[in-house]
Amino acid sequence: MFYNAVAVAFVLICLTGLYLAGRVLLRKGWLLGWLRGMCGMVVLALGLLVGLIAFDIFSYQQILNEKSLATVSFKKLASQRYNAVLVDADGREQRFELYGDQWQLDARLVKWSGAMAGFGIKPAYRLDRISGRYFSLEDERSARRSVYPLVESRYGIDLWAWLHQANRELPWIDAVYGNATFVPMEDGALYEVTLSHTGLLARPLNDPAKQAVSRWQ
Numbered sequence: 001m002f003y004n005a006v007a008v009a010f011v012l013i014c015l016t017g018l019y020l021a022g023r024v025l026l027r028k029g030w031l032l033g034w035l036r037g038m039c040g041m042v043v044l045a046l047g048l049l050v051g052l053i054a055f056d057i058f059s060y061q062q063i064l065n066e067k068s069l070a071t072v073s074f075k076k077l078a079s080q081r082y083n084a085v086l087v088d089a090d091g092r093e094q095r096f097e098l099y100g101d102q103w104q105l106d107a108r109l110v111k112w113s114g115a116m117a118g119f120g121i122k123p124a125y126r127l128d129r130i131s132g133r134y135f136s137l138e139d140e141r142s143a144r145r146s147v148y149p150l151v152e153s154r155y156g157i158d159l160w161a162w163l164h165q166a167n168r169e170l171p172w173i174d175a176v177y178g179n180a181t182f183v184p185m186e187d188g189a190l191y192e193v194t195l196s197h198t199g200l201l202a203r204p205l206n207d208p209a210k211q212a213v214s215r216w217q
Contacts, residue, residue, distance in 0.1 A: 014051030018044065069107065069127060069193045071205070074098075074106070076187035084185075085128060086150070098132035099146045100139070102182040103191050103217075105130050105202060110163065111174040125178070125195055126151055133182050186212035 020043050028045075068089060075083045077097070084096045084103065106128040131147040134140040163175035178192055180200040189209035191202045204210040 100132035101135040184212040
């Protein structure tokens with residue numbers, strides 16, 4: 001709810017900026033027309049930028065205690081080649097062809113500290129990518145790789161990337177990566193990926209997954 005409210009606030013700022021820009025641009029008068037036009041274009045550009053930032057914020061979800069992010073199941077197609085089916089917390093299904101022996105799910109995290117955390121604002125997340133990895137270092141260097149983005153920021157506006165670059169200058173907010181430990185791919189295996197304040201965790205849900213994990217430990 002907090003991040004939706006922030007996004008709505010940015011949308012309102014965007015609409016206000018567009019309204020003010022429209023008023024400036026539609027006023028009559030030649031003497032100050034150029035200055036008004038330039039001012040209107042600047043306000044219009046700022047309004048659109050704020051609107052795009054709001055759109056990016058909507059792609060994040062709040063972490064409330066431990067949260068189930070997704071389930072991932074595997075079907076073996078060939079040696080070191082699997083069909084992976086990812087179903088996220090909203091029920092959206094995505095399919096990927098992963099190469100290797102193990103897989104990993106990454107997420108982007110926004111964490112609050114200091115006074116902001118004291119207000120009870122919870123961290124937020126967005127699924128970032130799923131990837132495969134080979135157990136052999138030689139295969140990892142030479143064999144076919146597979147990395148797929150899950151959610152991408154549109155129109156070149158990536159608020160998380162800006163925050164990540166400015167982490168040292170913003171002591172009250174951290175934009176960091178979270179990733180589950182690499183776990184084995186196995187025919188018929190089903191895993192659940194959960195997220196808590198400590199990070200991501202992949203848990204085996206059925207016997208093929210449990211047996212695969214026990215063999216790799």
